[in-house]
Amino acid sequence: MARVLVAASGGVAAIKVPHLLRLLRQAGHEVRVLATPRALAFVTPLSLAVAAGGEVATEEAWFQPHGRALHIELARWAEVVLVAPATADALAKAALGLADDLLSATLLAGAKRVAWAPAMNEAMWLAPQTQGHVERLKALGHAFFGPAHGPLAAVGEGEGWGRMLEPEELLERLEAFLTPKDLEGLKLIVSAGPTREYLDPVRFLSNPSSGRMGYAVAEAARDRGAEVVLVAGPTSLPDPWGVQVVRVESALEMREAILAQYPWAEAVVMAAAVADYRPETTLADKEPKVEAERILRLVPNPDILKELGEKKGDRVLVGFAMETREGLERARGKLVRKNLDLIVLNWVNREGVGFGSLENEVVLLLRDGRVLELPRMPKRQVAHRILDFVKEFWKA
Known part of the structure; x- marks a missing residue:
């Protein structure tokens, strides 16, 4: 944190800043807030102070005769400065x-890391002067989160580029910015979600x-610097930013998509x-409903994971085993049979860790015989533990 x-x-x-402050605190970050006089025309010092859990740094406080160089203090205290919203003037x-x-003054006084969340009219954002300033700040190592495309604030302006990202996405972008890039250079394929096998156009x-688990792996790997292709079955989850997403429905489509990327992947x-x-x-065509019994003939889908294991080479290969009983024995067998480096048993x-849950409780079985039982934790944390071993095998 x-x-x-x-x-x-x-x-x-x-x-939107009070909501952003609350999200940052809920995520475990230590927070302080600075507001310019023009920002205080839109949001009160009291709402900012309550959300931040402490006093607001303002121009008025800067010029109080207390002997404190507030801009120096803030620059030295902060591990990262997030300017949100960030105007063209700022x-x-x-x-x-x-x-x-x-x-x-705080930014010039040695702020360690700086990230900007631009918010302005599209014409101002696209102006050559603004883009020149953005490029200069990027060259200094500053990060930019957004802006987004959507309805603009001014009446009659319609939609365009210039909206500040929502607080939830700013939190995600900030945490990615702060995450060490220990997987930089890794080319990773992640598959996620279910597949659908259609009986007719409306039944499957x-x-x-x-x-959620696969998306968590893709997002965590992105945060750690990997280049990620996510092959996703039909889910209700939005495409993660910074990840190439390939949407599929059936097992045959998933196999085709993964094999197309496999020569590239590590x-x-x-x-x-x-x-x-x-x-x-x-x-x-849709089969009409009838009262009589219907017999459905099924054929096996290709075993994608087994096929990948047969063509594995020096790639790192991770599988999942979803079981209801005899999990360890079945997972060990699958680990060997499919030539995996790691299998995740859940x-x-x-209750609370099955399909659709936000948390997971898994056992990691590794090719060298190690077995690691993880307690219940958010799926993003599980993803990072999996990626720790992917990194170990990849580096080796």
Whole structure:
């Protein structure tokens, strides 16, 4: 967790800063907040102070006769400064090295890491002057989160580029920015979600997989610097930013998509719940309902993981085993049979860690005989533990 200074400059998106502060604190970060006079035209010092759990650094406080160099204090305290919302004016001052207000002085006083969440009209964002300032700040190592495309604040402006990212996405981007890039250079395929095997245009065989575990692996790997391709079955989850997403439905489509990327990949994490069987015949039209019994003939789907193991080479290969009983024995057999480096065993019938849950409780079985039981934890944390071993095998 980090010491985060949230610096709000003047823009209507400042009304979202209290929510951002609460999210940062809930995630375990230590937070302070700075607000320019124009930011305080949109959000009150009291709402900022309550959300941050402490006093607000303002121009008024900067000029109090207390002997404190507040800009120096803030710059030394913060491990990262997140300017949100970031106006064109704030960007320009930082790029030019001006220091005529508390925000610009704090940035010039040695702030360790700086990230910007731009919020302005599209014309201002795309202006050559603004883009020149952005490039200068990027050259200094500053990060930019957004802006997003969407409805603009001014009446009659419609949609465009310039909206500040929502607080939830800013939190995710910030944590990615702070994560050490120990997987930089790794080319990783992750599969996620269920597959659907259609009987006719409206009926299919599937399972309740939400895709959350695979998405967590893809997002955690992205945060750690890996280049990630996510092959996703039908899920309700939005595409993660910074990840190439290939959408598929059936097991045959998933196999085709993964094999197309396999020559490029250095590691594969197969977290998808791929259907074992598909209907022998798929009807072109909807089958009318009848009262009589119907017999459905199924044929096996290709075993994608086994096929990858046969062509493994020096790649790192991770599989999942979802069991209800005799899990360790079955997982060990699958680990050997499919030529895996690591298999992740989880029990789908345990309350709170089955399909669709936000947490997981797994056992990691490694090719060298190690067995690691992980307690219940958020799926993103499970993902990082899996990736720790992917890194170990990849580096080796």
